[in-house]
Each structure stands twice: as structure tokens, then as C-alpha cells.
Amino acid sequence: MVSLLGTLIPTPDRIVHRKKIEDGSDGEQFAEPVPRFGRWENTTSQIQNAEGRVVTLSGVIYLEAAADPHIGDRLAKAGPDPDWRRVEKVDTATWFDGTVMHHEVYVS
Numbered sequence: 001m002v003s004l005l006g007t008l009i010p011t012p013d014r015i016v017h018r019k020k021i022e023d024g025s026d027g028e029q030f031a032e033p034v035p036r037f038g039r040w041e042n043t044t045s046q047i048q049n050a051e052g053r054v055v056t057l058s059g060v061i062y063l064e065a066a067a068d069p070h071i072g073d074r075l076a077k078a079g080p081d082p083d084w085r086r087v088e089k090v091d092t093a094t095w096f097d098g099t100v101m102h103h104e105v106y107v108s
Helices: none
Strands: 013-018 022-023 027-030 036-049 055-066 072-076 085-094 100-107
Touching: 013 022, 055 085
Parallel strands: none
Antiparallel strands: 013 036, 013 072, 022 027, 036 055, 055 100, 072 085, 085 100
């Protein structure tokens, strides 16, 4: 199991991550799901995104540094019928030398 902040925060949740790829004629397209470890916390809050839209967030997911999430990607808890959530905001925590600790990913 991977942990966050060194070994301080465990990552008990299995997450699946689909990176957004270029839009096609059928609309948004995503890469195949990639399994990740993280901590999923359900929350309710609102933010104003870069486009000026007010978005209601449904959760924050703490993901391992290797995940490299971006706005527009999709995340879900792993399972037989994933409930895909859109990534609306990503905060990346880094060590003093610039190495990524983990990502705090906010989803709607």
C-alpha cells in the first residue's frame, strides 16, 4: 500500500483514474482506467473554477504523487460499477526540493 506525506497518511481506498484525452467527434474521450491508491473523503462545497463557473464539489481525493491528475480527468472508487466524478481542481503538495508529496483532487 502507498501512503501520503511519507508514511503519515494511509491510503485505504482503491481508486480508478481515467485521463482525459483529446475530444473527438463523439465528445469527451478518456484513456483506459488506471488503478490507484488514495484516500477518498466525501464533502460538499462550492468553488468558482477558472472558466468562471460555480461548481458544487462532492469530494476530495488524496492521490499518490505518481497519479498526475488534471482538470477534466475522471476518478471513481474501484468497483464493479464505478461512479465517475469529474476533476474540478487539483492542489499538489511538494517537499522543499520540489518533489511531489501527493495530489489533493477535488471532484464534482
